[in-house]
Every structure is written in structure tokens, then in C-alpha cells.
Amino acid sequence: MNTALSNKPPEVIHDTASMQQRCLDLRREGKQISFVPTMGYLHEGHLSLMRAGKTKGDVLILSIFVNPTQFGPNEDLDSYPRDLDRDLELAATVGVDLVYAPLPQDVYPQGYATTVNVNGLTETLCGASRPKHFEGVTTVVNKLFNIIQPDTAFFGQKDFQQLAVIRKMVNDLNIPVEIVGLPIVREEDGLAMSSRNVNLSAAQRASALSLSQSINQAKELAHKGETNVQSILAAVRTMIEAMPETAIDYLQVCHQLTLADQTVVDRDSVLLLAVKVGTTRLIDNSFLLD
Numbered sequence: 664m665n666t667a668l669s670n671k672p673p674e675v676i677h678d679t680a681s682m683q684q685r686c687l688d689l690r691r692e693g694k695q696i697s698f699v700p701t702m703g704y705l706h707e708g709h710l711s712l713m714r715a716g717k718t719k720g721d722v723l724i725l726s727i728f729v730n731p732t733q734f735g736p737n738e739d740l741d742s743y744p745r746d747l748d749r750d751l752e753l754a755a756t757v758g759v760d761l762v763y764a765p766l767p768q769d770v771y772p773q774g775y776a777t778t779v780n781v782n783g784l785t786e787t788l789c790g791a792s793r794p795k796h797f798e799g800v801t802t803v804v805n806k807l808f809n810i811i812q813p814d815t816a817f818f819g820q821k822d823f824q825q826l827a828v829i830r831k832m833v834n835d836l837n838i839p840v841e842i843v844g845l846p847i848v849r850e851e852d853g854l855a856m857s858s859r860n861v862n863l864s865a866a867q868r869a870s871a872l873s874l875s876q877s878i879n880q881a882k883e884l885a886h887k888g889e890t891n892v893q894s895i896l897a898a899v900r901t902m903i904e905a906m907p908e909t910a911i912d913y914l915q916v917c918h919q920l921t922l923a924d925q926t927v928v929d930r931d932s933v934l935l936l937a938v939k940v941g942t943t944r945l946i947d948n949s950f951l952l953d
């Protein structure tokens with residue numbers, strides 16, 4: 664039996680006021696809401712969050728919104744892949760009940776003037792190379808939490824810094840939502856799944872493999888007893904730079920909670936990297952000693 668065909672398509676709401684009312688009604692009925700925010704063009708990484716969401720609560724809500732405010736002026740907002748029909752079919756296969764797919768002008772109407780900013784954690788790594796990125800993320804996630812009022816929200820460790828920033832925001836602002844972080848889902852050859860992978864040519868995809876391969880090499884070194892972060896980063900750099908069309912944005916080993924740079928590897932060490940392959944910016948990360 665084709666399970667994709669046996670699943671009820673989710674209800675789709677585009678209008679923000681209607682979405683907020685629908686969610687208020689659900690809460691008044693006593694329903695527990697699980698929520699997965701995404702920018703769409705869904706893949707197995709997203710679906711793993713939805714499957715986890717399905718095991719909690721009564722209603723599973725997915726948002727699909729390519730949030731313009733988290734893209735810089737020279738970034739890939741226009742070329743970011745989009746396909747709502749395909750996303751709705753995939754969402755149906757994992758039992759999503761309700762999809763919120765707003766338009767940018769509805770989320771940010773004319774005169775919109777409020778932002779949410781988490782200091783400190785957003786100043787390194789992706790925050791250093793994408794100055795307004797996290798302000799865009801925290802503002803939209805805050806809005807989504809206010810519109811949907813979820814009990815639990817699911818995020819991927821693929822965006823390790825984003826997860827840390829959201830946990831901090833939720834804690835600092837006393838937002839009544841439980842944040843669940845879930846592991847990176849990878850292609851069979853190790854490439855971390857990303858909506859942006861579709862923009863890679865075959866040759867670039869081969870180069871992109873150097874991210875996960877160099878992470879594996881770094882983990883192997885750490886497991887063999889290498890504790891010097893500089894030596895580990897040098898090995899990672901060599902592997903990535905050996906591949907055509909790669910340009911490293913950052914390679915860092917950071918403490919999992921503070922995201923502060925480390926010089927010596929320990930149980931809290933996370934290797935984080937961002938690399939442009941052609942024009943596509945990819946990120947990946949892993950604990951070194953897990």
C-alpha cells in the first residue's frame with residue numbers, strides 16, 4: 664500500500680489572523696500542540712522533526728515560511744528552493760495536521776518595526792558572517808510562537824547555533840514552550856541534508872562531501888587522543904581546501920553551551936563549520952567526543 668496516499672492531507676492556512684484564531688481554539692479545546700518551524704522544500708531532516716512531533720501532543724503543526732529578514736542583501740533569498748505542493752504531500756506522509764504557510768507581507772506588514780535580539784551567542788560563527796541573520800530568526804520564531812502557542816517545538820542540531828540561540832531566547836523571555844533538539848539527518852554518503860543541496864552541481868556535491876568527511880576525520884583524531892584544537896582544525900582545513908570550489912567561511916571548535924572558542928578538546932567540544940561550495944553556503948557540525 665502506498666502510505667503517502669493513505670494519509671489525510673493537512674489543513675493549510677495562509678492568513679495569520681485565521682491561524683492564530685485556529686490555534687487559540689485548539690488550545691481552548693485542551694489540545695496540546697507540537698510545532699515544527701521550517702522554510703520548506705522538505706527533506707528527511709525536516710520529516711524527522713515532524714515524526715518526533717507526532718509522538719507528543721494532540722496536534723502537529725508545521726510552518727513553511729522562507730523568512731526574508733534572516734537573509735542578508737547578497738544572500739540566496741530569491742534562489743532558495745520552494746515547492747508548497749510537494750511539501751504538503753510530504754507533510755501528509757508523516758501526519759501533519761495543520762500547515763501555516765504565510766506570505767511575507769502578512770508576517771511583516773507595512774510599518775513593521777519590532778525585533779527580538781539575543782546578544783552574545785549570536786555574535787560568533789554564523790552571526791559573525793551573517794550580521795542580521797539571527798535577529799531575523801529570533802524575531803520570526805517569536806512571532807510563530809505567539810501565533811501558534813505550541814507546547815513543544817522541534818529544531819534540528821544541524822543548525823547548532825540557532826538551537827542554542829532559541830533555547831536562550833525562550834529561557835530569557837520566559838516563553839512557555841519546551842524546545843526539543845534532534846540529531847542531524849544525513850544522506851547515505853554523509854552529506855548533511857539541507858534544502859540548499861538541490862542547488863549543488865554534481866561536482867560541487869562531491870566537494871561538499873568534504874564537510875562531513877573532515878568532521879569524521881576530526882572525530883577520529885579526537886578519539887585517538889588528540890586534544891589540540893589547532894591541530895584538529897588544520898586537518899579539517901586541509902581536507903576541505905583540497906576539494907574544488909570550496910571556500911571556508913569558518914571552522915571552529917566551541918563549547919556546546921557558551922559557543923566560546925576552545926583550545927583544548929573536551930566532552931563539551933563541538934566542531935562547527937560553514938563552507939561555501941560554489942555559491943551555496945553549507946553548514947555542518949558534530950561533537951568531537953560523542
Ligand code: AMP
Pocket residue numbers: 700701702703707708709711712817818819820821822845846847848849855856857858
Ligand atoms: P530550515 O527549513 O532549513 O530552516 O530548517 C527547519 C528545521 O529543520 C530547523 O530546525 C533545522 O535545524 C532542521 N533541519 C534542517 N536540516 C536538518 C537535518 N539535516 N537534520 C535534522 N534537522 C534538520
